[in-house]
Amino acid sequence: MNTPMMTNESNELQEMRSPLFSPQPAMLKFVAKFISYLFHPVFVPLYMVMFMAYVHPYLFTALGEWNKTRIVMMAALMFTFFPLITVLLLKGLAFIDSIHLHTKKDRIIPLIACGVWYFWITYIWWNSNKMEDALPIPKEAVQLALATFIASWMALMANIKMKISLHSIAVGVMVTLFILMALSQDLNFGIWLSVALLATGLVCTARFIISDHTQQEVYAGLAVGVASMLIASWVF
Numbered sequence: 001m002n003t004p005m006m007t008n009e010s011n012e013l014q015e016m017r018s019p020l021f022s023p024q025p026a027m028l029k030f031v032a033k034f035i036s037y038l039f040h041p042v043f044v045p046l047y048m049v050m051f052m053a054y055v056h057p058y059l060f061t062a063l064g065e066w067n068k069t070r071i072v073m074m075a076a077l078m079f080t081f082f083p084l085i086t087v088l089l090l091k092g093l094a095f096i097d098s099i100h101l102h103t104k105k106d107r108i109i110p111l112i113a114c115g116v117w118y119f120w121i122t123y124i125w126w127n128s129n130k131m132e133d134a135l136p137i138p139k140e141a142v143q144l145a146l147a148t149f150i151a152s153w154m155a156l157m158a159n160i161k162m163k164i165s166l167h168s169i170a171v172g173v174m175v176t177l178f179i180l181m182a183l184s185q186d187l188n189f190g191i192w193l194s195v196a197l198l199a200t201g202l203v204c205t206a207r208f209i210i211s212d213h214t215q216q217e218v219y220a221g222l223a224v225g226v227a228s229m230l231i232a233s234w235v236f
Contacts, residue, residue, distance in 0.1 A: 167204075
């Protein structure tokens with residue numbers, strides 16, 4: 001079956017897409033949109049760093065409260081603030097059509113830019129234990145940064161063929177890191193692993209409801225997230 005096509009505002013031919021699910025009640029769409037914003041890809045790595053710093057019982061025990069806050073602030077800058085500012089600037093300069101990155105073309109520059117931010121924080125954290133007077137960063141945090149960097153470039157490569165779900169990539173990294181910590185650490189991760197799995201399911205379902213992603217794009221995103229985290233844990 002031929003894919004419906006239409007012209008956009010720039011007179012360019014592009015694929016017509018519609019949500020995978022049939023029209024849903026307004027309340028359900030509102031909840032799906034809220035979940036999508038809450039677990040936006042620029043927030044998920046920050047949530048993970050905050051979990052490690054403030055919830056995990058011993059990953060950051062060598063640091064005082066101020067140093068924990070410094071690391072969280074660093075994560076907020078590189079994982080959240082700079083990517084958001086990059087997208088807003090690109091929109092303001094008319095390099096992209098929408099801040100929601102609806103098309104594959106709109107995603108190219110933001111993904112490259114985010115790859116730069118993620119590489120920088122990975123480089124700093126990777127070498128933190130080798131530099132004098134640097135904050136000691138737990139390996140799990142370094143693995144998270146590395147996985148996020150790997151995922152951004154895998155997403156850029158996948159973007160050539162499909163509009164892969166960035167939301168599902170983010171939660172794929174998140175849930176895999178929780179599983180790896182549960183398997184390697186002598187702690188009861190049951191409740192946190194359950195929360196991570198629930199969040200992953202909610203995010204993927206929300207993308208089916210309110211986005212124009214196909215099943216292949218959402219599941220491929222999960223696979224990329226899982227693979228990125230596994231590679232990062234193997235490398236570091």
